[in-house]
């Protein structure tokens with residue numbers, strides 16, 4: 001087995017470990033964070049079903065971002081929805097046999113990469129061009145955008161310009177899953193794609209990208225607006241009451 005293959009296999013095992021353990025820890029931590037007050041942003045739903053509908057609108061159409069800023073909404077939504085299609089298309093590298101619906105969405109995923117990259121370019125341009133935003137932008141804001149843009153561009157180069165051996169690539173990843181390491185393809189562009197993906201996986205649990213699971217723990221979005229019907233008692237206060 002070549003050194004390159006061993007390095008890439010080790011890199012992906014480590015990145016997966018950091019991603020899974022880091023994310024599990026963060027989600028556990030979020031779930032234990034007290035929400036002592038009822039603070040849903042009004043107008044807010046007054047039933048649990050209403051909260052589910054509100055969260056669904058946040059996740060699918062980014063409702064509050066739409067109300068806040070149309071430019072960020074356009075680019076943000078293009079990027080996220082494009083990336084979703086791209087990632088679903090990527091499932092073909094990790095499962096066998098490939099179901100019919102996954103074959104069907106392949107072309108959509110392929111061209112969704114344009115949506116993804118245009119969205120990211122818009123979000124990055126905003127950080128340079130809008131004075132107020134440039135002033136509050138930190139290096140990590142730029143790092144995440146540049147990293148995901150790098151993944152998108154190297155992916156598109158592989159798809160549209162310098163192809164790689166997809167069968168060999170799938171054999172490598174299926175080998176990782178079944179603990180039977182196989183040679184990694186050697187083309188520099190796909191290797192750059194994979195290095196950046198592993199880096200993204202490793203830093204995801206300590207990055208701003210945690211807004212993805214974090215959204216579901218946001219009291220201003222996930223609480224029912226019923227303080228007149230039900231008295232809200234924080235978990236720690238309820239324990240004191242029982243004493």
Ligand code: HEM
Pocket residue numbers: 083086089090093109110113116148151152153154155156157158159160163164166169173190193197
């Ligand atoms: C271990 C994980 C990944 C593997 C093995 C992988 C592999 C690949 C391969 C082989 C291609 C070329 C497809 C072709 O030639 O038809 C590609 C394209 C692409 N990848 Fe990835 N990739 C991974 C993760 C990601 C992630 C996390 C993103 C986005 C954040 C991404 C974004 C893209 C894009 C935008 C394209 C071009 C459009 C397409 O063909 O789907 N990739 N990737």
